Amino acid sequence: MNPTIEKLAGLAEVTVAMRRVKALTEKARPRYHIETFGCQMNVHDSEKLAGMLEQMGYTGAKRAGEADLILMNTCCVREHAESRAFGHLGAFADNKRENPSLVVAVCGCMMQQKDVALRVKQRFPFVDIIFGTHNLHRFPLMLLRVLENRVRVFEVHGEAGGVVEGLPVRRRKGAKAFVTIMQGCTNFCTYCIVPHVRGPERSRDIDNILSEARGLAESGVKEITLLGQNVNAYGKDLMHGPGFAELLWGVAEIDGIERIRFMTCHPKDVSDALIEAMAGCEKVCRHIHLPVQSGSTAILRAMNRKYTKEDYLALAGRMKDAVPGLEITTDIIVGFPGETREDFDETLDLVRRAGFSAAFTFMYSPRKGTPAAKLADRVEKAVKKERLLELNALVAGMTARENEAYVGRTERVLVEGVRESDGERLCYGRTHASKTVCFTGGAAPGDIALVTVTHTRELSLHGKQAEV
Ligand code: 5AD
Ligand code: SF4
Secondary structure, rough: OOOOHHHHHHHHHHHHHHHHHHHHHHOOOOOEEEEEEOOOOHHHHHHHHHHHHHHHHEOOOOOOOHOOEEEEEEEEOHHHHHHHHHHHHHHHHHOOOOOOOOOOEEEHHHOOOOOHHHHHHHHHHOEEEEEEOOOHHHHHHHHHHHHOOOOOOOOOOOOOOOOOOOOOOOOOOEEEEEOOOOOOOOOOOOOOOOHHHHOEEEEEOOOHHHHHHHHHHOOOOEEEEOOOOOHHHHOOOOOOOOHHHHHHHHHHHHOEEEEEEEEOOOOOOOOHHHHHHHHHHHEEEEEOOOOOOOOOOHHHOOOOOOOOHHHHHHHHHHHHOOOOOOOOEEEEOOOOOOOOHHHHHHHHHHHHHHHHHEEEEEOOOOOOOOHHHHHOOOHHHHHHHHHHHHHHHHHHHHHHHHHOOOOOOOOEEEEEEEEEOOOEEEEEEEOOOOEEEEEEEOOOOOOOOEEEEEEOOOEEEEEOOOOO
């Protein structure tokens, strides 16, 4: 069958299933609770699953104990995320004992690995539904089977299909929203499980992205974050499609959208056109998350990152020159197999020279099925820990110094929320570049407030709303 027709036929089936679940749940008004692990892509997938559940008559529950359906969306990027997921899952056994009609579902990247999914199936007999990342849109069909026949459903597809359009999305109300622009990753960094569980890069059609963004603007959204594992490769898999920079300019034309963010980027795919869009388009935020992973060219080669230490430093410098006020954040892995003290010193040196505003740091975690997991010459855990602490101390000092430079400046902050603390009304939000600021003032969520930064506290900025 033609893939488009196949997709449409599949979606029709899903729509019918949603209607049938809704008819079944009409009187009971069941509640759902979703636990999400991992990155923004997973957070957004959970928004889609919540959208489907609400269309099927479910309403949200804050705690697992109050829910008739618990869904866990898992991550497998590092071992730590996996063990946390296993821990949480174990706890749901009690919920099921108290409420035998409870439906427990597990999905996400961890389940996309067939052996792990099988382990969950065997070890946790109370889990009713297991599905991977490639068939998330089929969740209503699986739920219907459980509700009608009380069977266990196990659906992990080996092949990633095209991008499925038209699913309902339940977003948190507010000024910000995520929009997925592409799925998967084809870079195959040797440590990374993502290409194995999320499939190859598949870009969404630009018209679908723009119409989703227009709809969000109409509903009051002011800031859009374009999501993908490798957003700056957007369009490379389309025959004559536009590239990422054109997409940015396209979103910027939408009235009501005031800020555009995006993540994550790969340094090898940063084009001149992207730098021009960041420098020339007022709405594109002056922040780029640009994972470097290591400062050692030898380790970068072993990681299959396709750039050297010097390439990265030159790129960071070029971007900072072209985009005044640009903030660069990064990801760094310590203890990749074969990383010597000298290699690690190169990482420290790069961090000192690149001018990062912040860095997320990780100890290398071997992932089964990736090339790096087969490498000998593993770095001992104690050494990895030591290096992580040393790196974190350097990064914290740098971030604190960066933040200090903001004191006295007045920034435009998009207000994300308001809370009371010690009888004081505190607003919080982010600057154009992406610093989080907590401030006193009368602004409401969705406003862009002028805020004077008065002081920093550990790693955060604090201030007060300036008179307008
Ligand atoms: N071990 C440690 N960190 C990893 N990351 C990805 N895979 C691994 C791994 N096996 C980190 C990278 C990536 C971030 C999302 O997670 O730094 O950029
Ligand atoms: Fe993983 Fe590399 Fe793809 Fe990022 S670019 S998702 S680190 S393979």
